[in-house]
Amino acid sequence: MKNNVRTAVRLGALTLTAALALAGCSSSDDSSSPTASDTPSTAETDGESGELTDVTLQLQWVAQAQFAGYYAAVDQGYYEDEGLNVTIQEAGTDTVPIDVLAAGDADFAISWVPKVLGSIEQGTNVTDIAQIFERSGTTQISFKDKGITTAADLAGKKVGSWGYGNEWELFAGMQKAGIDTASGIDLVQQAFDMNAFLSGDIDAAQAMTYNEYAQVLETVNPDTGELYTPDDLNVIDWNDEGTAMLQDAIWADADRLASDSDYADTAVKFIKASIKGWVYARDNAQEAADIVTAAGSTLGTSHQLWMTNEVNKLIWPSTSGIGTINQDQWDQTVSIAKETKNETGATIVSTDPPATAFSNEYVEKALAELEAEGVDVLGADFTPIDVTLNEGGN
Structure with a gap:
């Protein structure tokens, strides 16, 4: 995988159903996109772009509005303004962004903090240099008739879990509520879609606010002939339950930061331009959604805009300035990683x-x-926009 990322991107497009929850989304195999991964990393092409420094960013999934800020920074020329020629490298189903970064096949990578902590303990030397998402987008959703409103209500229920490193907030929430997660629930291996939830095989399912939750709202309720609405659902928000963990962050190679002043300077420039991209996405949600679609995302129009809006909520308003790693949130993530x-x-x-x-x-x-x-x-002063979802996200 480390030496064949383009193959993995194409595989990701072919196996979408098997991987939606890895980063909450949809896929694309448009490797002809101006931001697709056709160029090697900085170390291999330094100086070939004239005055611009070549930089490769490894995503943790395919093109979609979860990464709108980076695509906007390319489209609006913010990276070029900082002297950077940035290639956005999509991920496939078997891509581990931190492995790609550690192997030197990318200069920076996007990944959830808990997923990287395990790699760090195993010897991977990387650094979170900008915590873009301040809030968690992971929830557990259920239909109102199940009577599940808090983590404690999951006791004895059929609880869906994706696994693969996406389960920690759920298990931390249940254990905090006093549930013996080894015997006190009926744990269901949740597929990377919402079919089992919609068919009643799962009482409470994992759902990202910006993706799977919307997938339910884009589905026709067979009892009414109309789309499901938020009034049909209960949502357990791990931010409210106190077991949220830090998610999308920009990671850099710690050894290079310490030994290569040019790389350290590039890190600052890359963060600066990326933040400008996220500010653009905040203030121009529709335009940002359109930029991601033009970059190759196959998500429907209303779903893409929903995702942009919901991702903005995970970033804005920012407590200490977008990208700042707040010590209390870091400590909570580490505590859960050690104890849950x-x-x-x-x-x-x-x-x-x-x-x-x-x-x-x-x-x-x-x-x-x-x-x-x-x-x-x-x-x-950030205010989310109102997004109307259409059937199938179109």
Whole structure:
């Protein structure tokens, strides 16, 4: 996989149904897109773009509005303004972004913090240099007639879980509520779609706010002939339950940060331009959704806009400036990673990660430059838009 990312992207398009929940989404095999992964990393092409520095960003899934800020930064020329020629490299079903980064096949990567903590404990030396998502987008949803409104209500129920590193908030929430997750629930291996939930085989299913939750709302209720509505559902939000974990972050190679001043400078420039892309997506949701569609996403029009809007809610308003790693949220993520056991009885890590696991040094430099330019990096006045979903997300 490390040396064959383009193949994995094509495979990801062919096996969409088997991987939706890995990053909550839809797929594309448009490798002719101007941001598709046809170029190697900086180390292999440095200087071939004239005055621009070649940079490869490894996503954790395919083109979709979960990554709208990066696509907007390409489209709006923000990376070029910082002297960067950025290639966005999509992922396939078997792509591990941090492995791609560690192998030198990308300069930066997007991944959830808990998924990377395990790699760090196993010896991968990477650093979270910008925590783009401040809030978790993972929920557990159920139909109202199940009477499930809190984690405690999951006791004795058929509980869906994707696994593959997506289950930690769910298990932390149940264990915090006093449920013996080894015997107190009927754990169901949830497929990467909502079919089992819609058919009644799962009482409470995992759903990302920006994807699977919308998939239900895009489905016709056979009892009414109309689309399901939020009034038909109960939602357990792990942010409210106190077991949310940090998700989409920008990761860099820790060894290169320490030894290569040019790479460290590039990290600041990359963060700065990426944040400008996310500010654009915040203030121009429809345009950002259209940019992602043009980049190759196959999601429907209303679903793409829904995703842009919901992802914006995970970022804005920002407590300390977009990208800042807040110590309390980091500590909560690490605590859950050390103490929560999944269905196999395993935890993510056994000890605290090293100090190099995250750093605000680079994002703080980027934020200072942006604020000097008058860019709003807090989004205190952010207001989500109203999105009307159509059947099938079209």
